[in-house]
Amino acid sequence: MLFRALIGCLWLNLCLGAPIVFAQISTLSGAWPQFRGPERNAVSSDTGLLTEWPENGPPLVWQAHGAGRGYASVAIVGDKLYTMGDGLSIADDEDEYVVCFNVSDGAPVWKSRLGAAWTSGRPDWQSSRSTPTVDGDLLYILTPHGDLVCLESATGAPRWRKQLAKDFGGKKGDSWGYSESVLIDGDRLVCTPGGETATMVALDKKTGNEIWRAVWPNDRGAGHASAVISEVAGTRVYVNTTAGGALGVRAEDGRVLWTYEIDRTTAVIPTPIIRGDLVFFTAGYRRGGALLRQIPGNDGQVTVETVYPLNTDLANKHGGVVLVGDHLYGDSDDQGIPFCANLMTGEILWKERGPGQNSASVAVADGHLYIRWASGTIALAKASPDGLNVRGSFKIPGSGDRPSWSHPVIVGGRLYLREGDTILCYNVSKG
8 A cells, every 4th residue: 555655646746747755654644733833933843854955955846736825834734734825826816815735745625715815005914914823623813813713624615704893893903804823722612803802812722712811901902922821830821912912821720920121012923932930022123031930829810020031132023933942043034134032031042144135034944944935935934042053955946025024834754835826845854
């Protein structure tokens, strides 16, 4: 059976004129079910990956069309890949869709219409920007308009729908639409409508019925970050950032346990990082990054103390920050200049230009950084506090018309890049 499967794969690649890549079966396992991966930290569990890239980049396994315009990343579970976009090359209209592709060859499986495209603001800022969240046989989508949709992951058939503004009184803290990727935790869906009516809500993931809502009276509205889970002495805490700053909400009942207010800024975008009782969060536009420690109290109470306050050297606009060992790596605001900093002190250890320009998103796998610049260049670099050690880079095919803002995904020995309507899959495994 294995031989027949390999022959079938070879035949398919020959018919499509695609590069022939043989990979170990073990590298094809794994999942990336949501934005920034299984732990929402942009860290892949893959090992045995290339430590250097050839001059033109790693081998291209396949490329697929039909993702549409947009900056959503991809979610991958089993043999399926999911993303969002509008104006798909495989659709007859300009509306927004969620699209499912085969992981093996990139063939489209199904598409499901979500509604009108997001056309507010500059043309190069429009379209989808939230990554789907996959949970077994269900798939969850949040559109820029605030439409929260549950679909069947196998077919795209809708199950239920909510509207964050209409149903919960949610509001954004800026004019760029929603881009949070919702969190699934057990039987609950957690998301951040934003504002003083329903800063954060928990819903029954199967029905969409409300379980609780958390209210921060001073919240200015939702940002673009996605909620993460923290455990503090047995108390489960949902942590997120909004236009008002950072907050921790008790998972059991939606009680707002702590807040950390920041001055108003243009937008608050990066997802927080959790390590034990520590919370690192950052915002761009020279606002900066801060480290907080959560302190347990009586009866499930949690407060925070400041390890260090907002440090402008740690500002990050929207490319995200990753934690490797005791060091933070990310872009310096949106300058396209990666930095490395000590987590516990905030001290910058290096800040260096790489082969790309403009803002950079970052993910990590097998001790290496995958840095993608908005100019369309992606690089592999050793994650080291000693400097930016680039081990290869290439220009992403099709880049240049719009910013390359979709975050990279590394899973199953493959690197997945979404560039507008195109999905590209590269083999980055040594096997």
